[in-house]
Amino acid sequence: MGKQEELLKLLKESKKLSESSLLEIKGRADVAGKKIEDILIGENLIDPEEITQIKAKVYGLPYQNLLDKEVSNEVINIISFEAAENYKIVCFDKSGNKIKVGLTDPENFKAMEAVNFLAKEEKLGVEYYLISRLSFDKIFKQSKNLKSEIGKALETRAEKEKEEMSEKKKEEKGEKGELGEIIKSAPVAQIVSVIIRHAVEGGASDIHIEPAQKESRVRYRIDGILHTSLVLPKDIHSAIVARIKVLANLKLDETRLPQDGRIRIEIGEKKIDFRVSVMPLLGEEKVMMRVLDTTRGAPTLEELGFDGRALRIIKENIKKTNGMLLVTGPTGSGKSTTLFSILNMLNKEGVNICTLEDPIEYFIKGVNQSQTRPEIGFTFANGLRSMLRQDPNIIMVGEIRDNETAELAIHASLTGHLVLSTLHTNDAMGAVPRLLSMKVEPFLLGSTLDVIIAQRLARKICSHCKKEEKLPEGILADMEEEIKNIPASIMKESAKNFTDLRKTVFFKGSGCARCGNSGYGGRIAIVEVFDIDDKIKDIIMDKNKNLRFKDIKENQDFISMKQNGIIKVLRGETTMEEILRVIKS
Numbered sequence: 001m002g003k004q005e006e007l008l009k010l011l012k013e014s015k016k017l018s019e020s021s022l023l024e025i026k027g028r029a030d031v032a033g034k035k036i037e038d039i040l041i042g043e044n045l046i047d048p049e050e051i052t053q054i055k056a057k058v059y060g061l062p063y064q065n066l067l068d069k070e071v072s073n074e075v076i077n078i079i080s081f082e083a084a085e086n087y088k089i090v091c092f093d094k095s096g097n098k099i100k101v102g103l104t105d106p107e108n109f110k111a112m113e114a115v116n117f118l119a120k121e122e123k124l125g126v127e128y129y130l131i132s133r134l135s136f137d138k139i140f141k142q143s144k145n146l147k148s149e150i151g152k153a154l155e156t157r158a159e160k161e162k163e164e165m166s167e168k169k170k171e172e173k174g175e176k177g178e179l180g181e182i183i184k185s186a187p188v189a190q191i192v193s194v195i196i197r198h199a200v201e202g203g204a205s206d207i208h209i210e211p212a213q214k215e216s217r218v219r220y221r222i223d224g225i226l227h228t229s230l231v232l233p234k235d236i237h238s239a240i241v242a243r244i245k246v247l248a249n250l251k252l253d254e255t256r257l258p259q260d261g262r263i264r265i266e267i268g269e270k271k272i273d274f275r276v277s278v279m280p281l282l283g284e285e286k287v288m289m290r291v292l293d294t295t296r297g298a299p300t301l302e303e304l305g306f307d308g309r310a311l312r313i314i315k316e317n318i319k320k321t322n323g324m325l326l327v328t329g330p331t332g333s334g335k336s337t338t339l340f341s342i343l344n345m346l347n348k349e350g351v352n353i354c355t356l357e358d359p360i361e362y363f364i365k366g367v368n369q370s371q372t373r374p375e376i377g378f379t380f381a382n383g384l385r386s387m388l389r390q391d392p393n394i395i396m397v398g399e400i401r402d403n404e405t406a407e408l409a410i411h412a413s414l415t416g417h418l419v420l421s422t423l424h425t426n427d428a429m430g431a432v433p434r435l436l437s438m439k440v441e442p443f444l445l446g447s448t449l450d451v452i453i454a455q456r457l458a459r460k461i462c463s464h465c466k467k468e469e470k471l472p473e474g475i476l477a478d479m480e481e482e483i484k485n486i487p488a489s490i491m492k493e494s495a496k497n498f499t500d501l502r503k504t505v506f507f508k509g510s511g512c513a514r515c516g517n518s519g520y521g522g523r524i525a526i527v528e529v530f531d532i533d534d535k536i537k538d539i540i541m542d543k544n545k546n547l548r549f550k551d552i553k554e555n556q557d558f559i560s561m562k563q564n565g566i567i568k569v570l571r572g573e574t575t576m577e578e579i580l581r582v583i584k585s
Contacts, residue, residue, distance in 0.1 A: 003107075004029075004036055006058045011036075014054060016046055041133075047463075048132040056130040059106040066092055066102060066135035067464075067513050075099075076139060078122075079115065087111035090131070090139045099124050102131035102139070138513060141201070188236070192243045196274070196289075198229070200267050205291055205332070207274075209244075211237050211284035222516075223459045223523050224332060224582075241278065241285050248276040256280055262359070263289075270295050275359050294363050298340035305525035305568070308494045309557060313451055313531045318346060321393070323450040324413040326400075328425040334457045334525055335422040336361050339396060342420060343367060346394055355396040356383040372398070384408045388417075397421040406438040413448040427561065428454035428530035432540060432547050446541035452530040456561060456582040458574045459520035465512035466572075468505055475576050476501060482566050487557040495570045507572045524573055526565040526582060531556055 008026055012019055022036075025045075029036050037055060040046045049065055056063035071092045076084075078091040078099060089111045093100035101115050112128070119126045195218055199207045204220035211217075216237035218230040232240070245252055248261030263274040273292040278285050301311060317325060325342070327335040340362045347353060347366050358372040358380075368390070372378050380397055381404040387395060388408075399422050400406050413419040425431050431452045435445055471479075480501055483491070491498060498504065509519025532540075535555045539545050552558045559567075565579035 003058055007036055007055060010054045010057060014050075016050065021045075048134050052130055052132040052135075055106075059130065061103070061106055061128055061130040064092070064100070064102055064129040064131050064135070066090075066131055066139050069139075071139055078124075079118065083114050083118075084140060087114060088133070088136055089115065090136055092129075092131075092139060097124055098127060100127045100129060102129050102135060104131060104133050104136050106130055134514065137201075188239045188243050191232075191236070192240055192247070195230070195240075196265060197267055199289075199291055200270075200272055200293070202229075207287075207289040207291065209237075209240060209287040209289075211281060211286065216240065221332075223518075223520060224457055225459075225518075237284060241287055244276060244287055244289070245278065248274075250276070250278060255285055273359070290359075292359060292361055294360060296362070298337055298344055298362050298364070300344070301338070301341045304334070304338060304341060305573075306527060309490055309559075310453075310527055310529040310564075313529050314342065314453070315345075317451045317531075318342060318418070320418060320450060322413055322416050322418055322448075324409065324419045324421070324448045325450055326421055326423050326431050326452045328423045328428060328431050328452060328454045329456060330424065330426075332457070333455055334523075335455070336398070338453065338455065338525070339420050339422065340364065343394075343396060346418075351393040352391055353394045353396070354387050354390055354392040355398070356380055356387060357396075357398040368392075380405045381408055384412065388412060388415075392417060394418045394420070399423070400435075400438075403438045403440075406435055406440050410440055410444050410448050414444065419448075425454070428452040428528050429547065429549060429552065430454075431530075442543055443541045446532075446537040449532045449537075449540070451532060453527060454530070454561060455525045455527045457523040458526050458565060458568070458578045458582045459518075460522045460524050460574055461507055461572065462509040462512060462515035462519055462521040464514045464521075465510045465519060466507050467510050469508040469575070471506055471576060479566055479569075479576065482563050486559055486563050486567070490557055490559055491567075494567045498570050504570060505572075506569065506576070508575050508577075520578070524568060526561050526568065526579065528559065528561045528564060530558065 004026075008022060011017065011022055017025075025039050026036055029039050032039075037051050040051055041048050049067075053063045069092065075091055075094050078094065079089060079101070084090055087108060087110065088104040090102045091099050092102055099119070103111060105111070115126055118124075195207065195209070199220050202220060202222060204222050205224075206221040208219040208221070208226065209216065210219065211234070215234050216232040217228055218232065219226045220229050221227075242252055244263075245259070245261075247263045250259045250261045258280065259278045261276045261278075263276060265272055265274070270293065273294055275290040275292060277288045279288070301314065306314065314325075317323065327338050329335050336357075343353060343355070343364060347364060349366075353367045355367060355369045356372055357369060358374075360369050360371050363369065370383060370387070372380055372383055380399065380401060384395070384397060384405060385408065395409075395412055395417050397405065397409055397419065400409055409419050409421055423431050423434060425434050429452075431454075432445070432449075436442060483501065509515060509521075511517035511519045515521040530552065533555055536547070536551065539547050539551055562579065562583050565574070565583065566576070568574050569576050569579060
């Protein structure tokens with residue numbers, strides 16, 4: 001019996017998944033040439049630690065969970081950084097002349113050969129353990145701690161400056177000459193490289209490099225929240241900004257005007273794009289870098305948090321061959337991700353899908369994606385005109401920003417195209433007056449608009465440190481008022497086990513190593529979906545009427561974002577504190 005068959009047998013015995021599900025996953029694994037555990041972990045069907053524990057039995061190795069274990073740098077460094085990174089192995093314990101080594105792949109015999117060679121040289125005994133990739137990442141990150149890496153680079157720079165430049169030479173060269181030397185020096189390049197790499201590995205969406213009075217601060221936005229990750233000496237700020245400008249092909253000598261650029265860097269096996277914005281402040285420049293991992297696929301609508309009525313309305317409307325679907329919300333609310341999830345559903349052999357984006361955030365095989373370039377006149381409006389000559393069935397316009405783009409999008413949907421786009425409004429209903437303010441004719445808008453989605457992203461409770469929480473009386477009273485206005489059919493479908501708010505068990509994350517002690521891990525969409533039915537279309541087309549919230553509630557089982565968020569709190573997916581935070585924003 002092969003190892004995969006043994007693993008399948010033990011999974012069946014553990015009853016973590018049904019036998020039919022496991023057979024279906026095995027079939028998919030065979031077709032894709034993948035391992036069963038890769039699919040189970042990749043699709044969050046089983047906890048990585050649980051599958052590693054079962055896998056350890058298959059290979060006859062002891063299992064070790066390192067997520068809450070602190071390991072000294074002296075022990076970690078027994079195996080070189082390069083070997084650990086290459087073979088995905090880590091030394092996590094040393095007692096006398098014996099070391100304990102964690103393997104992520106028990107079939108990687110080269111990894112064992114490398115460790116055995118080291119052990120022989122150092123006269124050490126080796127005990128092998130099977131660890132999860134999460135455990136490896138946690139310990140490995142400790143070995144290449146951001147602050148220690150930057151600290152070493154700063155020390156190198158200081159030593160280099162001391163050796164190469166006397167105080168007299170510094171004065172002779174002046175500020176420009178010194179800056180030029182710093183830009184060329186390896187330590188500054190290394191500091192920028194480390195900042196970028198840690199942002200990608202930490203799952204950050206943005207990097208902020210900000211000058212302060214006496215220091216330079218590096219902050220990462222992770223799950224929508226900014227965290228200070230590093231504080232650097234003020235005298236290195238200009239050098240870091242200059243290095244980023246060089247990478248983004250921006251003008252080094254221009255410090256008075258804002259500049260925008262793009263960087264593409266290969267990190268591991270991925271090619272990551274960074275959209276760079278440099279903004280002049282008082283005497284210094286600030287850098288913001290948006291991390292665009294174009295290699296990752298868009299999640300499904302279900303994975304994003306769409307379900308029940310909201311999911312049904314979207315699926316029904318995207319079956320149409322013409323019309324318009326809009327996703328609204330502020331910057332960073334996941335609008336583009338939702339659009340790409342919908343495009344994935346529509347992406348079939350028989351249709352021509354064309355997109356206009358700024359920037360391209362996901363690459364989808366079979367979709368014709370185009371990047372706008374306003375600096376040379378290739379705007380959303382101009383691009384949309386040209387796109388209509390490409391015989392598209394479905395058009396995705398990154399954003400409706402002005403009257404011209406709005407009118408062209410409306411006319412495209414009138415002439416037999418399904419148009420998807422985004423708009424910056426606070427809620428779904430606000431999209432109608434926003435488009436009317438762009439001088440779109442009411443009768444055209446009413447004829448084409450089919451569905452409006454508004455959303456925010458709320459952080460999910462970390463599943464590893466989830467614990468019960470008691471909510472304050474004021475919050476419970478507010479929730480009760482909102483629940484009264486949620487249609488009974490939606491409550492029955494979306495919050496099946498709910499009976500009484502006072503008997504409901506609520507949860508929060510206490511904070512652990514896996515979630516960086518935040519209590520949250522990942523994000524979920526809080527949504528409201530406005531179905532533009534015939535009655536609503538009539539109200540939009542009537543110039544003498546204004547669309548009111550009352551009109552929507554009378555025509556359909558509509559629930560607001562806050563109400564959708566409360567349902568997700570009742571299901572234990574997020575916290576009320578998080579819902580109130582994102583709704584207020």
